[in-house]
Amino acid sequence: MKKVVLFGECMIELKQTGNSNTVPVQMQQGFAGDVFNAAVYLTRCFNDIDIQLFTALGRDDYSNNMKDYLKAENVGTDLILTSEDKIPGLYSIQTDSSGERSFTYWRNDAAARYTMELLTDDIIEKLKQSDMFVFSGISLAVIKPELRERFWQLIAQLKQAGVEIVFDPNYRPRLWADTTETKTQYELALQASDYVLPGIEDFEVLYGLSTFEDVADFCKPYNIQELVIKDGPNGVLIIQQQSSEKNDNQPTQQFINIEPVKTVIDTTSAGDSFNGVYLGARLSDLTVEQAVSKAAKTAGFVIQHPGAIVEKSIFHQFTKTL
Numbered sequence: 624m625k626k627v628v629l630f631g632e633c634m635i636e637l638k639q640t641g642n643s644n645t646v647p648v649q650m651q652q653g654f655a656g657d658v659f660n661a662a663v664y665l666t667r668c669f670n671d672i673d674i675q676l677f678t679a680l681g682r683d684d685y686s687n688n689m690k691d692y693l694k695a696e697n698v699g700t701d702l703i704l705t706s707e708d709k710i711p712g713l714y715s716i717q718t719d720s721s722g723e724r725s726f727t728y729w730r731n732d733a734a735a736r737y738t739m740e741l742l743t744d745d746i747i748e749k750l751k752q753s754d755m756f757v758f759s760g761i762s763l764a765v766i767k768p769e770l771r772e773r774f775w776q777l778i779a780q781l782k783q784a785g786v787e788i789v790f791d792p793n794y795r796p797r798l799w800a801d802t803t804e805t806k807t808q809y810e811l812a813l814q815a816s817d818y819v820l821p822g823i824e825d826f827e828v829l830y831g832l833s834t835f836e837d838v839a840d841f842c843k844p845y846n847i848q849e850l851v852i853k854d855g856p857n858g859v860l861i862i863q864q865q866s867s868e869k870n871d872n873q874p875t876q877q878f879i880n881i882e883p884v885k886t887v888i889d890t891t892s893a894g895d896s897f898n899g900v901y902l903g904a905r906l907s908d909l910t911v912e913q914a915v916s917k918a919a920k921t922a923g924f925v926i927q928h929p930g931a932i933v934e935k936s937i938f939h940q941f942t943k944t945l
């Protein structure tokens with residue numbers, strides 16, 4: 624069985640339920656986070672792949688409840704480390720009278736930030752046994768800066784063990800001290816990764832790149848085996864390195880159109896669901912075209928529903944059409 628490890632933070636989510644005039648605001652509790660969302664869609668669409676979330680939680684009830692939720696979603700908890708004194712991060716989503724959403728975060732000292740400090744040799748051995756290790760710009764940002772060197776050592780160990788490294792740049796400016804810090808870390812990530820799945824928007828804000836060609840050119844100096852550039856409904860560009868047996872050694876380039884969704888309800892998790900399904904499809908030996916088709920269909924479905932994770936039974940109906 625193939626094994627995928629996704630590294631990052633899963634947070635407690637509080638979502639406003641009533642209207643914006645209620646005092647105090649009424650909230651419903653859930654769990655979400657970019658790599659966690661990708662993990663859920665990966666395992667829902669490819670149930671023959673072992674999916675593990677690599678993170679840290681605390682000893683509190685929310686942490687235990689989150690682990691139960693992960694298990695119920697078939698996301699493995701074998702690689703979840705336990706902090707003795709930290710708890711999970713939290714965020715809330717409020718919607719004002721005009722439907723505009725605002726996000727508030729309490730995550731500065733979350734347990735997930737200390738994952739690298741809690742890492743043991745036993746866990747490193749388990750990580751080495753995976754086929755893919757997935758992380759994002761958000762996963763990188765939440766590692767305590769003084770623990771980042773430890774993270775890059777781990778990546779080197781995994782690469783040496785033959786694990787494929789996957790990076791989604793997902794850029795969130797407020798999680799970084801400044802853009803110099805981000806660019807230094809992204810440079811290391813691009814150097815280390817076999818698969819990179821950027822949305823153009825992330826590179827536009829950070830590097831001023833605004834087209835598929837700009838992003839492709841920017842990524843050329845790195846040894847990226849498969850570069851998957853996303854741009855909402857505007858299509859997907861995939862650039863693959865040829866295997867060394869081929870003579871010309873020129874990368875292959877494919878542009879795949881996306882059918883735009885007419886009624887978008889909530890774009891949360893569009894990129895995450897795309898990534899999860901794309902990677903699951905590639906690990907299941909589907910072609911790039913088949914992988915994009917399934918991933919885009921899934922992301923298109925997810926954005927027609929509110930929230931990051933579409934309710935299980937509704938999603939199950941959709942997977943029958945995939």
Ligand code: ADP
Pocket residue numbers: 821822823824825853854855856858859881882883884885887890892893894895897918919920922923926
């Ligand atoms: P990210 O969240 O990483 O910025 P994008 O916004 O580029 O990602 O969206 C990821 C994927 O979601 C796209 O590649 C596409 O498949 C799908 N998607 C996003 N917006 C739309 C849309 N309006 N119509 C159809 N598909 C969409």
